[in-house]
Amino acid sequence: DTGVSQNPRHKITKRGQNVTFRCDPISEHNRLYWYRQTLGQGPEFLTYFQNEAQLEKSRLLSDRFSAERPKGSFSTLEIQRTEQGDSAMYLCASKEAGGGGHEQFFGPGTRLTVL
Amino acid sequence: ELKVEQNPLFLSMQEGKNYTIYCNYSTTSDRLYWYRQDPGKSLESLFVLLSNGAVKQEGRLMASLDTKARLSTLHITAAVHDLSATYFCAVPPTQKLVFGQGTRLTINP
16 A cells, blocks of 8 residues: 555544654655644645755644654654543655645554543 | 635535535745545545646536636535535645635535
8 A cells, every 4th residue: 555644543532641643654765744623624744844844833732732853754743641622533645846736645544532 | 914815604505506606815825725524524625726727526516716816715506415525725835735614515406
């Protein structure tokens, strides 16, 4: 399978715990994006990387959230001290670099439930 | 700040009928994307519209883009049950995508 993969697919945690999600992009894609989607809404942008550089962060990305892409391949998204409002689907997407209008390809998502 | 609005948000239609979903956006963009999402699933890319007047068709779906009006349409022809899903349009003001709220489409036999 050469698509975007995400792990875990589901995570249930208690409020106040830390969680970490992983995203493996399509291998030749050097741009990687994180989005959050709550029930009944469209995805909202969190952050994106070009190679290992984090180039844009949304104001939605509070200081409890951190994302890394240390070697320009896979990425991790960590949420510290989780809150019930963090419950959502976290989507990762990847894209080829450069122009040409290439679309972002999305992974299956990690559904987070904070109790 | 870019806003992307879709209408209708909910659409229930009978098989065999035609309908159109509208996507308006508030600032200039020369490209727009349409995605499909099935319940509990991720997003599947449907169309990439790259210029004013662009029209793309795949099966019973056809998408168009009018950058001057800041409007895209997704037209469904002779709907079938398999097209039941939520459809999102998305605009790239920068590298990120800004999505509409989605249109939940239900097609009844």
